[in-house]
Amino acid sequence: MSAEQKARTGKRNTNRLIRNGYRALSRLTLALARTRLVDPFLSGKTILPRRAISLVSMLPPAAEKIRLQLSLATARVKFERGGATLSVKFFSLFGRQINEASLKQSHDLFADTIDAVTAQNVYFNVPNGARWISVKVERSGSSRRIGIHGSLRPKAIESDNLGSLEEALASRDRLLLEAHLAAGNTAKNRTVARRVLERLIYLEKTDAEETLHRMIADLDSVFMRVPKRVASDETQTVFDYTHPLVGEYSASVPLSKWLALESRALRSVATQASVHLSGSDYAGVQLLACLYAQLPFTLKDCERHRLASFHPWVFDSDFNEILAFNP
Amino acid sequence: MTPRRVSDPAITDAKRSFDEACVDAKLSLFAKGVDLEDAHLLAYYPPVHRNPFQHMLYSAAFEQGFACFPVRADLAEVGAPPVKAPLGVHYHWVHRVFTGAQTSRDAARQSQAFIDLVDEQKAAGLKIVWTVHNLLSHSAKYVDEEIELRANLADRADFVHIMNPATVELCGRYYELNASKTFMVPHPSYFGVYGDYIGAEQARFDLGLTPEDKTLLLFGALGPHKGARQFISELDAMEKALNVRLRVLIAGQPSDADYMEDIYALAASKPNVSLYERHIDDQTVQTLFRATDAVICPYEIGLNSGVAATAATFGRPCVVPDILVPAMAGIGAGIIGFNPSDRSSLTVAVGRALEAAENPDTEKSLTHWAEMHRPRAISRSFFEALRVRW
Known part of the structure; x- marks a missing residue:
């Protein structure tokens, strides 16, 4: 596309935003906004200027996490991922910048099509000692025409109302989605967790969430595919399986x-033996290893109650069918 | 739409944890037929992507019962493996420890933190392997701290891989290497690594060189340590002494803006110097080397040279500092040393390299060396030597 065509398209998109109630900032508002003390978006729906807009304000008292709510619009026919970027800096009471590398300090925002604009909640963790915040919003590409509505003043998080799962899955609200993920764990429901994680990965694609999703999907696959019953042949030897053979199971490894690995090691030392499971915090994985290795096993009653303890996303119910088949 | 973020430019599973990599390593070795008890794991740090050295060195690992994997995120996560297995950490360019240091105090602190990690790894039963690529890093900024770092690592390493038989002696100027820990396995050639299907005539034609042009190549990252600046400034005198009109190709990724300004200023007045200041991809390397009569490594110092090994791979004679010659043992007349403290020796060496280029036996002997030192063979030697000592 030539520069002239680009300019024409840009103008057409700006006009479309104007027809839908978005206004360019006046020179006066823009000048006031440059002081970083005036929120220029308070006046209503605005077209985001080419240069970034910043606002310095006090943080809500004692807030550990803050919320910013903005809605973005694009004149294009499809929504734009990363239409604008919101970033924050935190300062102490006396203006010293507080850097905490572990805290995320910027978020890409979606720009919705004009007829489907929704408010987006964006959350930031507040570092210790922070009293002031500088919030900056900028277009991700200079050619983009983005409408914006909302405020750059942070709010404390008040409500802990979860709402329905379906609402959360349709939203872009990380806090809401994280709450549903935790609820999925409490309710011992990996299906909910996977759906929530899929949404989070779609929205932001973080490594930690992709890994957790992969781990949980792997658990589902293990419990779906593991042979539930082992033929119990007459065996003369007993193998006392007190601890895992290849090392203790780490939840950072797909089960x-x-x-x-463990079933191979087990098969090599307990060929044609009956395995006696006892005394381990890893009884659950050891039991699964027996099933993988197709070795008959016996299990103490006391172990039955802690089979799921080796992984936060494994639940007692996962073993119901196995225990029913192998009394 | 914003493109999706790619965590790691290498085509590997960047999200895999250290624990998972260890389990994968054992499973892969088992699939290869290695007994579970005999499966050796080697984590390497820092992983580099554009330099194929690590892929080359580890190319025969599986045959020898080793699985090698990069430490991607945090060196601190490398500890006792989650599965029972002999595990080692193989260190390469350790000056990376100084990344981000603003002062020598920062550098000393980062160095100490690194050595503390190495101590923890040793305490956890891990073997420490170190490949000494250089006496000091090319662009050493914190020289005292780097010497201290290397001395500490040399002290702690269980096995030290050297690629130049003179390494112990040469390093002795700065830090002590215990000879009983060292094992010598030479730098591999690049046989089968880069694209190699273009003839010399085509390559010269592509670069606008006439068949008569005597062409020299300076290849690799463009920084002060590579000697290109001094080489260009000496070019007129060299042409006069050798009575020949030279064409010089300088190709590589710039690594220092101020240095590049000097290069631009010098090259501007020399129409016979062509500058390709960019990363040269694996398919383009052949064009530069095939088009060249001789490759020049006008370095002040160096223990090993991937550029010299590349030159040999393409059958091109190479001029290197004297101390680098023993690292290319068996290569014959195709490697020509010069004394960096006597610049006239560089001119003599360039003259000899151009003579060697005209001798058809030179290319034969160089490519024979390259075949003998192909990555798979060198990798096999490396792991055999490591296994014997483990």
């Missing part, structure tokens, strides 16, 4: 991989 299926660990089981592939």
Whole structure:
């Protein structure tokens, strides 16, 4: 596209935003906004200027986490991922910048199509000692025409109302989605967790969430595919399986991989033996290893109650069918 | 729409944790037929992507019962493996420890933190392997701290891989290497690594060189340590002494803006110097080397040279500092040393390299060396040597 065509398209998009109630900032408002003490978006729906807009304000008292709510619009026919970027800096009471590398300090915002604009909640963790915040919003590309509505003043988080799962899954609200993820764990429901994680990955694609999603999907696969019953042949030897053979299971490893290794090691030392499971915090994984290795096993009653303890996303109910088949 | 973020430019599973990499390593070795008890794991740090050295060195690992994997995120996560297995950490360019240091105090602190980690790894039963690529890093900014770092690592390393038989002696100027810990496995050639299907005539034509042009190549990252600046400034005198009109190709990624300004200023007055200041991709390397009569490594110092090994791979004679010659043992007349403290020796060496280029036996002997030192063979030697000592 030539520069002339680009300019024409840009103008057409700006006009479309104006027809839908978005206004360019006046020179006076823009000048006031440059002081970083005036929120220029308070006056209503605004077209985001080419240069970034910043606002310095006090943080809500004692807030550990803050929320900013903005809605963005694009004149294009499809929504734009990363239409604008919101970033924050925190300062102490006396203006010293507080950097905490572990805290996320910027978010890409979606710009919705004009007829489907929704408010987006963006959350930031507040570092210790912070009293002031500088919030900056800028277009991600200079050619983009983005309408904006909302405020750059942060709010404390008040409500802990979860709402429905379906609402959360349709939203872009990380806090809401994280709450549903935690609820999925409490309710021992990996299906909910996977749906929430899929949404979070779609929105932001963080490594930690992709890894957790992969781990949980792997657990589902293990419990779906593991042979539920082992033929109990007459065996003369007993193998006392007191602890995992290849090392203690770490929840940072997909269970299926660990089981592939452990079951091989088990098969090599307990060929044609009956395995006696006892005394381990890893009874659950050891039991699964027996099933993978197709070795008959016996299990103490006391172990039955802690089979799921080796992984936060494994639940007692996962073993119901296995225990029913292997009394 | 904003493109999706890619965490790591290498085509590997960047999200895989250290624990998972260890489990994958054992499973892969088992699939290769290695006994679970005999499966050796080697984590390496820092991983580099554009330099194929690590891929080359580890190319025969599986055959020898080793699985090698990069430490991507945090060196601190490398500790006792989650599965029972002999595990080592293989260190390469350790000056990376100084990344981000603003002062020598920062550098000393970062160095100490790194050595503390190495101590923890040793305490956890891990073997420490170190490949000494250089006496000091090319662009050493914190020289005292780097010497201290290397001395500490040399002290702690269980095995030290050297690629130049003179390494112990040469390093002795700065820090002590215990000879009983060292094992010598030479730098591999780049046989089969880069694209190699273009003939010399085509390559010269592509670069606008006439068949008569005597062409020299200076290849690799463009920084003060590579000697290109001094080489260009000496070019007129060299042409006069050798009575030949030279064409010089300088190709590589700039690594220092001020230095590049000097290069631009010098090259501007020399129409016979062509500057390709960019990363040269694996398919383009052949054009530069095939088009060249001789490759020049006008370095002040160096223990090993990937550029010299690349030159040999393409059958091109190479001029290197004297101390680098023993690292290319068996290569014959295709490697020509010069004394960096006597610049006239560089001119003599360039003259000899151009003579060697005209001898058809030179290319044969160089490519024979390259075949003998192909990555797979060198990798096999490396792991055999490591296994014997483990």
